[in-house]
Amino acid sequence: MDTLESARPALVARPQVRRVLSEDLSAALLDGVTAYYATDIADVLRAALVVAVGDTATVVASGGLARTIRRLTAPTDRSVIALNWVDSPPEVAGSIDVAADVVAGRITTTWSWCARTRTERAVVELSHAWSDALVALAAQASVVSPLPTVLDESASVAVDLPGAISPDSVRRAIDAVTCRYPYLATGRRVVGGTAFAVRGAGTSLRCTRSDALHPDWTPMVQFELTRAGAARTRLAITANPRLVGDLPGLVRELRAELLGDPEHSPVAGY
Structure with missing residues (x-):
């Protein structure tokens, strides 16, 4: 767990508190999170x-992820908050200054x-919110894993469905099938030249070739529905063999689900 202690008495011009992150959180931040966000x-x-x-204030951020996030907020207070590594010269002295270091494997x-x-209570509450945000970043990175640099070529299978079937x-x-096999919802995201697999990203059904894929990830199992004529619609499924080794089996399960859908009326030969 995180620890918090006062480093100086409260009745001084510039008091201090120290927050030490847990070993598990520190390890996740130093390894997986930095890799995921490049x-x-x-x-x-x-x-x-x-x-x-x-x-509520402006955090000094000259670039990187922090600057990207900061663009999404419009400060209502001109107060400046600065976070600097202990062995780096501070960019600016802020109304709150945070000096960070790694001591015995723990971010301090x-x-x-x-x-x-500022009151000590306000700064302590801010440090708690900061720690919570770090936990959230680590949780996001924990659902991803680097993909091999070279993957097998994706395989595709197409199945003809009744023309009247609805998207x-x-x-x-x-x-329904994804609920049984959650890995079908795996996405692919490229960060800093490294491809990551994102578990639970969701599925994507493209009904026309102009439909855009999700802006933040590419589904590793892609479904595309096209009208092939008045009486026929074609569903194409493309996936990497490492993720889906039995595409015909996936087709059979999808057909079984469609046959059980009360809004779908099968036609002869389906």
């Missing part, structure tokens, strides 16, 4: 601080502030 640990810590601060931060403008019926069938 950045360094200082940027990750600043990004979490931007989330914790919200629109010292928070100092102007006693005339909603097909989506329900895909969702």
Whole structure:
């Protein structure tokens, strides 16, 4: 668990508190989170601080993930909060300054502030919100894993369906099968030149070739529905063999779901 302690008495011009993150959280941040977001640990810590601060102040962020997140907020207060690594010169002195370091494998931060403008309780609450934001970043990174640099070529299978079938019926069938086999909802996201598998990203059914895929991830199992004529609709399924080794079996399960859909009326020969 995180630890928090006062480093100086409260009745001084610039008091301090120290927050030490747990070993598990520190390890996750130093390894998986930095790899997933393709950045360094200082940027990750600043990004979490931007989330914790919200629109109440401005976090100094010259680039990286923190600057990207900061663009989404419009500060209502001109107060400046700065987070710096202990062996780096501070970019600016803020109303709250956070000095970060890694000590014995644990991320350690010292928070100092102007006693005339901030209370210790407010700074402690901010440090709690910052820690919560880091936990959320680590949780996001925990559902991804790097993909091999070279993957087997994707395989495809196409199945003809009745022309009158609705995309909603097909989506329900895909969702039902995905509930049984959650890996079908795996997505692919590229960060800093590295491809990651994102578990639970969701499925995507494209009904026309102009339908855009999800902006943040590419489904590793792709479904595409096209009208092949008045009496025929074709469903194409494309997947990497490492993820789906039995495409014909997947087709059989989708057909079984469609046959059980009350809004789908099968035709002869289906």
